[in-house]
Amino acid sequence: MGLIRLVVFGFLLLSVIYLCVSWYSRSVRREKLEKQWDAENPDGHDMVGRQTYITQGMIDYNDSIRPKLLLLIYVVPALAVGVILYMTNAN
Template sequence: MGLIRLVVVGFIVLTVIYLCISIYSRSVRREKLENRWAEDHPDGGDPAARTAYIEQGMTQYHSGLRKKLILLVYVIPVIAVGVILYLTNAN
Protein backbone atom coordinates (compact mmCIF):
# COMPACT_ATOMS: atom_id res chain seq x y z
CA MET A 1 0.00 0.00 0.00
CA GLY A 2 2.87 2.35 0.82
CA LEU A 3 4.51 1.73 -2.55
CA ILE A 4 1.30 2.61 -4.41
CA ARG A 5 0.98 5.83 -2.41
CA LEU A 6 4.64 6.65 -3.17
CA VAL A 7 4.11 6.08 -6.89
CA VAL A 8 0.91 8.18 -7.06
CA VAL A 9 2.26 11.08 -5.00
CA GLY A 10 5.60 10.91 -6.82
CA PHE A 11 3.89 11.03 -10.20
CA ILE A 12 1.81 14.04 -9.17
CA VAL A 13 4.85 15.89 -7.80
CA LEU A 14 6.93 15.09 -10.88
CA THR A 15 4.10 16.24 -13.15
CA VAL A 16 3.91 19.59 -11.35
CA ILE A 17 7.70 19.97 -11.61
CA TYR A 18 7.61 19.03 -15.29
CA LEU A 19 4.88 21.58 -16.03
CA CYS A 20 6.74 24.35 -14.20
CA ILE A 21 10.02 23.61 -16.01
CA SER A 22 8.25 23.32 -19.35
CA ILE A 23 6.43 26.65 -18.94
CA TYR A 24 9.62 28.35 -17.80
CA SER A 25 11.65 26.93 -20.69
CA ARG A 26 9.03 28.03 -23.24
CA SER A 27 8.92 31.53 -21.81
CA VAL A 28 12.72 31.83 -21.89
CA ARG A 29 12.80 30.67 -25.51
CA ARG A 30 10.05 33.10 -26.52
CA GLU A 31 11.86 35.95 -24.78
CA LYS A 32 15.10 35.11 -26.61
CA LEU A 33 13.24 35.13 -29.93
CA GLU A 34 11.65 38.47 -29.10
CA ASN A 35 15.03 39.94 -28.12
CA ARG A 36 16.66 38.61 -31.29
CA TRP A 37 13.88 40.18 -33.37
CA ALA A 38 14.35 43.51 -31.54
CA GLU A 39 18.11 43.44 -32.23
CA ASP A 40 17.62 42.68 -35.92
CA HIS A 41 14.80 45.22 -36.36
CA PRO A 42 15.49 48.30 -34.20
CA ASP A 43 12.57 50.16 -35.83
CA GLY A 44 10.14 47.44 -34.73
CA GLY A 45 9.48 45.93 -38.14
CA ASP A 46 6.22 44.49 -39.37
CA PRO A 47 4.09 43.14 -36.48
CA ALA A 48 2.81 40.25 -38.63
CA ALA A 49 6.37 39.28 -39.60
CA ARG A 50 7.43 39.48 -35.94
CA THR A 51 4.61 37.17 -34.90
CA ALA A 52 5.44 34.73 -37.71
CA TYR A 53 9.13 34.77 -36.72
CA ILE A 54 8.34 34.03 -33.08
CA GLU A 55 5.83 31.30 -33.96
CA GLN A 56 8.32 29.66 -36.32
CA GLY A 57 10.94 29.70 -33.58
CA MET A 58 8.52 28.19 -31.09
CA THR A 59 7.59 25.47 -33.60
CA GLN A 60 11.27 24.60 -33.90
CA TYR A 61 11.55 24.59 -30.10
CA HIS A 62 8.66 22.14 -29.74
CA SER A 63 10.30 19.67 -32.11
CA GLY A 64 13.77 20.19 -30.66
CA LEU A 65 15.91 18.30 -28.19
CA ARG A 66 15.43 20.63 -25.21
CA LYS A 67 11.73 19.84 -24.90
CA LYS A 68 12.52 16.12 -24.92
CA LEU A 69 15.25 16.51 -22.31
CA ILE A 70 12.75 18.00 -19.89
CA LEU A 71 11.11 14.55 -19.81
CA LEU A 72 14.12 13.40 -17.81
CA VAL A 73 12.28 14.93 -14.85
CA TYR A 74 10.32 11.68 -14.83
CA VAL A 75 13.15 9.27 -15.59
CA ILE A 76 15.95 10.35 -13.23
CA PRO A 77 13.96 10.28 -9.95
CA VAL A 78 12.43 6.90 -10.81
CA ILE A 79 15.89 5.45 -11.47
CA ALA A 80 17.25 7.02 -8.26
CA VAL A 81 14.42 5.63 -6.13
CA GLY A 82 14.79 2.23 -7.79
CA VAL A 83 18.52 2.13 -7.07
CA ILE A 84 17.99 3.25 -3.47
CA LEU A 85 15.31 0.60 -2.92
CA TYR A 86 17.50 -2.07 -4.49
CA LEU A 87 20.56 -1.13 -2.41
CA THR A 88 18.50 -0.93 0.76
CA ASN A 89 16.86 -4.31 0.25
CA ALA A 90 19.97 -6.05 -1.10
CA ASN A 91 21.73 -5.90 2.27
Protein backbone atom coordinates in the same frame (compact mmCIF):
# COMPACT_ATOMS: atom_id res chain seq x y z
CA MET B 1 0.39 0.13 -0.03
CA GLY B 2 3.16 2.59 0.78
CA LEU B 3 4.82 1.98 -2.58
CA ILE B 4 1.59 2.75 -4.44
CA ARG B 5 1.18 5.97 -2.47
CA LEU B 6 4.81 6.90 -3.24
CA VAL B 7 4.31 6.27 -6.96
CA VAL B 8 1.05 8.24 -7.17
CA PHE B 9 2.16 11.25 -5.15
CA GLY B 10 5.62 11.16 -6.72
CA PHE B 11 4.10 11.21 -10.19
CA LEU B 12 1.84 14.13 -9.25
CA LEU B 13 4.75 16.08 -7.77
CA LEU B 14 6.98 15.37 -10.76
CA SER B 15 4.17 16.42 -13.10
CA VAL B 16 3.86 19.77 -11.35
CA ILE B 17 7.63 20.24 -11.51
CA TYR B 18 7.65 19.25 -15.20
CA LEU B 19 4.89 21.71 -16.06
CA CYS B 20 6.64 24.55 -14.21
CA VAL B 21 10.04 23.87 -15.80
CA SER B 22 8.47 23.40 -19.22
CA TRP B 23 6.55 26.67 -18.94
CA TYR B 24 9.68 28.50 -17.76
CA SER B 25 11.83 27.04 -20.55
CA ARG B 26 9.28 28.01 -23.21
CA SER B 27 8.96 31.54 -21.82
CA VAL B 28 12.74 32.00 -21.80
CA ARG B 29 12.97 30.78 -25.40
CA ARG B 30 10.10 33.06 -26.48
CA GLU B 31 11.75 36.06 -24.80
CA LYS B 32 15.02 35.24 -26.54
CA LEU B 33 13.24 35.14 -29.91
CA GLU B 34 11.55 38.47 -29.18
CA LYS B 35 14.90 40.07 -28.32
CA GLN B 36 16.49 38.64 -31.47
CA TRP B 37 13.68 40.07 -33.61
CA ASP B 38 13.93 43.46 -31.92
CA ALA B 39 17.71 43.54 -32.43
CA GLU B 40 17.42 42.63 -36.12
CA ASN B 41 14.46 44.96 -36.79
CA PRO B 42 14.88 48.12 -34.74
CA ASP B 43 12.01 49.97 -36.50
CA GLY B 44 9.42 47.64 -34.88
CA HIS B 45 6.64 48.27 -37.40
CA ASP B 46 6.19 44.77 -38.85
CA MET B 47 4.13 43.09 -36.10
CA VAL B 48 2.88 40.30 -38.39
CA GLY B 49 6.44 39.42 -39.37
CA ARG B 50 7.46 39.50 -35.71
CA GLN B 51 4.67 37.14 -34.70
CA THR B 52 5.49 34.81 -37.61
CA TYR B 53 9.18 34.81 -36.61
CA ILE B 54 8.36 34.00 -33.00
CA THR B 55 5.83 31.31 -33.94
CA GLN B 56 8.31 29.63 -36.29
CA GLY B 57 10.99 29.84 -33.62
CA MET B 58 8.72 28.15 -31.11
CA ILE B 59 7.87 25.42 -33.62
CA ASP B 60 11.60 24.87 -34.14
CA TYR B 61 12.05 24.79 -30.36
CA ASN B 62 9.32 22.14 -29.99
CA ASP B 63 11.07 20.00 -32.61
CA SER B 64 14.45 20.29 -30.89
CA ILE B 65 15.85 17.95 -28.26
CA ARG B 66 15.59 20.42 -25.38
CA PRO B 67 11.90 19.87 -24.56
CA LYS B 68 12.42 16.13 -24.82
CA LEU B 69 15.25 16.32 -22.29
CA LEU B 70 12.77 17.74 -19.80
CA LEU B 71 11.24 14.26 -19.63
CA LEU B 72 14.30 13.32 -17.59
CA ILE B 73 12.43 15.02 -14.73
CA TYR B 74 10.42 11.79 -14.60
CA VAL B 75 13.22 9.34 -15.37
CA VAL B 76 16.01 10.42 -13.00
CA PRO B 77 13.99 10.37 -9.75
CA ALA B 78 12.34 7.06 -10.71
CA LEU B 79 15.75 5.50 -11.33
CA ALA B 80 17.09 6.94 -8.07
CA VAL B 81 14.19 5.50 -6.07
CA GLY B 82 14.56 2.18 -7.86
CA VAL B 83 18.28 1.99 -7.09
CA ILE B 84 17.70 2.96 -3.45
CA LEU B 85 14.98 0.33 -3.08
CA TYR B 86 17.16 -2.29 -4.73
CA MET B 87 20.19 -1.49 -2.58
CA THR B 88 18.09 -1.42 0.59
CA ASN B 89 16.47 -4.77 -0.09
CA ALA B 90 19.47 -6.55 -1.62
CA ASN B 91 21.22 -9.09 0.55
